[in-house]
Amino acid sequence: MLELVIFSTLNGVVYGLLLFMLSSGLTLIFSMMGVLNFAHASMFMLGAYFSYQVGKLVGFWPALVLAPLLVGLIGAGVERYGLRHVHRHGHVPELLFTFGLAYLIEEIVVMGWGRNPIENRVPATLDFPLFTLFTTSYPAYKAFMMAVSIGMFVALYLVLKRTRIGLIIQAALTHPSTVAMLGHNVPQVFMRVFAAGTALAALAGVIGGFALLTTPNMAAALGPIVFVVVVIGGLGSLGGALIASLAIGIMQTFAVALDVSLLDLLRHAGVAIGRESALFELASIKIAQAAPMIPYVLLVLMLIVRPKGLLGTRET
Amino acid sequence: MLRVRDLHAFYGKSHILQGVSFDVRPGEIVSLLGRNGVGRSTTIKAIMGDVPPRGSIIFRSEEIVGLRPHEIARRGLGYVPENRDIFPGLTVRENLILGMKSTKQTGRWSFEDMFEMFPLLRERADTMGGVLSGGEQQMLTICRTLMGDPDLIMIDEPTEGLAPKMVDLVAGLLEQIARRGISILLVEQKLTIALRIGTRLYVMGHGRIVFEGTPDDLKANAAVRKEWLEV
Ligand SMILES: Nc1ncnc2c1ncn2[C@@H]1O[C@H](COP(=O)(O)OP(=O)(O)OP(=O)(O)O)[C@@H](O)[C@H]1O
Ligand SMILES: [Mg+2]
Numbered sequence: 001m002l003e004l005v006i007f008s009t010l011n012g013v014v015y016g017l018l019l020f021m022l023s024s025g026l027t028l029i030f031s032m033m034g035v036l037n038f039a040h041a042s043m044f045m046l047g048a049y050f051s052y053q054v055g056k057l058v059g060f061w062p063a064l065v066l067a068p069l070l071v072g073l074i075g076a077g078v079e080r081y082g083l084r085h086v087h088r089h090g091h092v093p094e095l096l097f098t099f100g101l102a103y104l105i106e107e108i109v110v111m112g113w114g115r116n117p118i119e120n121r122v123p124a125t126l127d128f129p130l131f132t133l134f135t136t137s138y139p140a141y142k143a144f145m146m147a148v149s150i151g152m153f154v155a156l157y158l159v160l161k162r163t164r165i166g167l168i169i170q171a172a173l174t175h176p177s178t179v180a181m182l183g184h185n186v187p188q189v190f191m192r193v194f195a196a197g198t199a200l201a202a203l204a205g206v207i208g209g210f211a212l213l214t215t216p217n218m219a220a221a222l223g224p225i226v227f228v229v230v231v232i233g234g235l236g237s238l239g240g241a242l243i244a245s246l247a248i249g250i251m252q253t254f255a256v257a258l259d260v261s262l263l264d265l266l267r268h269a270g271v272a273i274g275r276e277s278a279l280f281e282l283a284s285i286k287i288a289q290a291a292p293m294i295p296y297v298l299l300v301l302m303l304i305v306r307p308k309g310l311l312g313t314r315e316t
Numbered sequence: 317m318l319r320v321r322d323l324h325a326f327y328g329k330s331h332i333l334q335g336v337s338f339d340v341r342p343g344e345i346v347s348l349l350g351r352n353g354v355g356r357s358t359t360i361k362a363i364m365g366d367v368p369p370r371g372s373i374i375f376r377s378e379e380i381v382g383l384r385p386h387e388i389a390r391r392g393l394g395y396v397p398e399n400r401d402i403f404p405g406l407t408v409r410e411n412l413i414l415g416m417k418s419t420k421q422t423g424r425w426s427f428e429d430m431f432e433m434f435p436l437l438r439e440r441a442d443t444m445g446g447v448l449s450g451g452e453q454q455m456l457t458i459c460r461t462l463m464g465d466p467d468l469i470m471i472d473e474p475t476e477g478l479a480p481k482m483v484d485l486v487a488g489l490l491e492q493i494a495r496r497g498i499s500i501l502l503v504e505q506k507l508t509i510a511l512r513i514g515t516r517l518y519v520m521g522h523g524r525i526v527f528e529g530t531p532d533d534l535k536a537n538a539a540v541r542k543e544w545l546e547v
Contacts, residue, residue, distance in 0.1 A: 164419060167410050171403045178401050181364050183389035183417040183464055 003134040008257045009250065014142050014211070016249025017149035021204035022222070023229040023241040024156060025197025031173045031236035032190050033083070035091050038098040041223030042105035043198045046071050047205025048214045049109055052120045060123035068202040075198025079191045102219065109216045120214040145207045152200065153242070160238075169193055173236070228295040232302045234312020243310055248295050255291035262287075317342045317499050318363075318393075318468055323371040325355075325362040332358045334523035335371070340468060345490065345500040347510035349545060350520035356503045357398055359520070360470045364388055364395045376467070390417060394466025398473045398503075400453040402460070404446030408437055411445050411456055415463030423465025424496055430459045433489060451482035458489060469493065470501040475509060487513055507545065511535065519544050 026040045050067035051060070058066070078101065086097045121127075122141045129137035160166040172179045172186050180186045212218055229248055233240030262283040263273060273283050302309065318340040325333040332355045340346045348356050362369035365385045373380050380388050389395070403411055412430060431438035434455050440448065445456060454474055461469060471490075475483045487509045494500055494513075504510050510517055511531040519527035519540060527540045534540065 164413060167406065167414055171406060171414055174405070175401065175403060177366055177385070178397060178403075179414065180385040181366060181389055181395045181397070182415055182460070183386050184414075185386045 003136055004257055006133065007136050007138070008254050010138065010142070012250030012253035013246065014145050014149075014249075015253055016246035017146060017153075018204050018208050018211075019226060019229050019249055020242050020245035021149055021152060022201050022226045023233065023245055024153075024238055025200040026226055027230045027233070027236055027238060027241045028169075029194055029197045030230065032193055033087065033094065035094045035098070036227065036230070038095065038223070039078070039101040039105060040098075040197075040201055041219040041226055042102045043071050043075060043201040044205040044208070044222060045109060045214075045216070045219040046074070046105060047202025048120060048209035048212075048218065049113055049118070049205075050202065051206040051209060052118055052214065055123075060125075064203075064206055067206050068199040071202030071205075072195045072199030076191055076195035078198075079194040083194070084187065084191075102223070106216050106219060113216070115216060117213045117215045120209040122210045141210050145211065148203070148207050152203065156200075156238075165189070165192075225295050228299045232298055232309055234309030237309065237311040240309055240311030248298070251294055252291050255294055256288050258287040260287055261285055317344075317376065318501070319372075319374040320359075320363065321372040321374075323359065323362060323369055323373065325358050325367050325369055327358075327367070332523055333362060336520070336523070336525055338518050338525055338528070340499050340501050342499055343494065343497055344515045345494050345502060345513055347502045347504055347514040347517040348520060349504055349507065349510055349517055351545065351547065352505065354520045355523045356505075356520055357472055360395060360472060360501065360503060363470065364393065389464065389466075392465075392467035394461040394464055394469035396457050396461045396469065396471040396474065398476065400450065400457050402445040402448075402453050402456050404444065406445055407442050408445055408448070408456060409441045411460050412463050415460035417464050423463075424498075425462045425465060430462070433492065434459065451478050451485070454478065454482070454486065455489070458486075462493065466498065468499040468501065470503070472503045473505065474502070475504065475506070483509065507534075507541075 022040065022044055026037060029037050029040070047067050050070055051063045054066050054070070055063035082097060082101070083094065086094050122139075126139075126141040126144050128140050130140040130143050131138050158166075160170065168179060168184050168189055172184070172189055176186050212222075225248065229244045230241055232248070233242070233244035262285070263280075266273060266283065273280055320339070321337045323333050323336040324331070336355075336359055338346070338348075348359065350356050358367055361367040363373055363380075365380070365383055365388050369381050371381065375388075375391060375393060378391065380391065380393075383391075403414065406414070409427075412427060431441075436452060437455065437459065440452070445453065448456060458469075458471065458474065474486050474490075478486065490500055490502065490509075491513055502510060502514065511534070514531050516528070516530055517534060518525050519534070521544045526544055527534070527537070529537070
């Protein structure tokens with residue numbers, strides 16, 4: 001049991017930090033444009049595919065840096081030549097634009113790499129058990145994922161709070177026209193934030209590519225969960241995104257690991273539900289089977305109880 | 317320095333500025349007066365490119381109509397918005413840093429200058445801008461714009477809602493700014509400081525300039541005051 005708790009916690013934190021790498025960019029981009037970028041998880045997927053492709057040419061370590069940079073450039077292009085123009089026509093066209101972009105990227109990935117999962121392997125240097133506790137060994141690449149995500153979080157925090165460009169970003173989120181009239185090129189700042197957010201998503205894709213299956217569906221699979229994180233944390237709030245990422249990461253990991261059903265739990269408590277009961281079918285569903293529902297249940301509850309999210313400042 | 321000719325501006329279909337023309341010469345303090353809603357704020361917003369202008373705006377012999385706000389600011393035009401539009405979640409120091417257009421401060425003004433003019437800002441350098449009093453916030457917005465080293469500074473209703481003591485402080489600051497060779501375009505509703513420190517003044521009515529002269533000219537002209545200024 002202790003073994004299960006320790007490893008589920010570790011896995012949950014790794015997954016949560018991965019979610020945070022995605023949600024931090026998404027929430028920053030939301031604060032700027034006021035619109036959720038549906039193509040954000042697609043950039044995550046591109047990160048995984050690019051690192052695989054670039055890795056084949058130059059090896060994993062250069063690819064770890066190059067893939068996010070390439071995707072970041074694509075992000076800059078998308079903002080500069082796409083979104084910025086669509087933005088003038090309002091939020092709905094903007095939303096539809098990112099929606100279309102997500103499908104476009106998926107089709108491009110299918111064309112380039114096919115529908116089946118690619119062999120996106122953990123590099124040999126990271127493919128060893130870091131330590132073994134009880135009977136389970138902990139792979140080194142997961143520790144690496146954790147280190148990269150924490151490093152990224154610290155870097156993001158320092159840039160936002162301690163640098164001049166960070167100040168400009170913070171001020172431009174709430175007072176864009178005042179910032180412009182002090183002589184700062186706000187559209188350019190926004191483009192850079194968009195590119196950086198995209199690059200972060202891609203970095204998450206590079207390191208997440210090992211843990212998750214690299215397929216053209218990975219964007220569609222993870223995208224909704226990232227939205228849930230951002231809404232629960234509070235749109236525009238980085239702190240909220242961190243808390244929600246970790247919470248959902250840990251909850252989902254634990255739920256998957258729990259091979260019990262409501263029926264089992266009730267039996268422990270001395271309540272028995274017979275086969276003939278109408279509730280039997282429902283109660284015998286294993287918690288692990290219900291795990292994918294957890295984020296969405298939380299989303300619905302959060303929107304009813306506290307629409308602005310944990311640390312958000314505006315209504316969604 | 318600044319030469320505005322036949323300036324027009326619209327909000328949607330409503331024609332707010334209907335051919336405004338005026339000049340600000342080097343070192344002058346020029347006031348733009350008028351009642352509520354005549355288009356004084358719109359005039360400076362149009363000059364900054366925040367509201368799309370039509371007509372001609374020449375700043376230091378260059379046409380600036382069509383440039384974007386940050387490009388106009390970088391040419392040396394400073395703007396202090398009405399309502400003390402500080403960044404409330406940032407500290408006083410951070411607000412001042414945001415006024416600077418580059419990392420190095422090479423212009424006429426330094427942090428030290430600001431803190432000497434307003435010892436209060438030094439004491440409060442690390443407090444959030446949002447908790448300052450109205451008068452302190454007004455000082456901060458002016459200082460923030462000065463940190464960008466403008467050659468001409470346009471200030472929208474700096475004395476609005478301030479206690480008389482604060483009004484005197486603002487007037488003193490404007491005179492100090494002018495002494496450093498910076499031209500000032502001051503938008504005001506009340507006559508008080510415009511008559512005291514202004515070199516010249518314009519009165520606006522219905523989107524046009526209706527009077528131009530010195531403070532003494534206006535003092536002597538009761539008809540203009542009655543028709544366009546008094547409420
Ligand atoms: N964003 C806007 N959209 C539509 N109309 C506006 C807008 N801003 C101002 N107006 C209108 O334009 C006119 C001029 O406004 P402006 O702010 O220039 O006035 P003002 O002379 O500065 O007066 P005051 O600051 O006392 O309101 C007013 O009638 C106002 O109602
Ligand atoms: Mg006004």
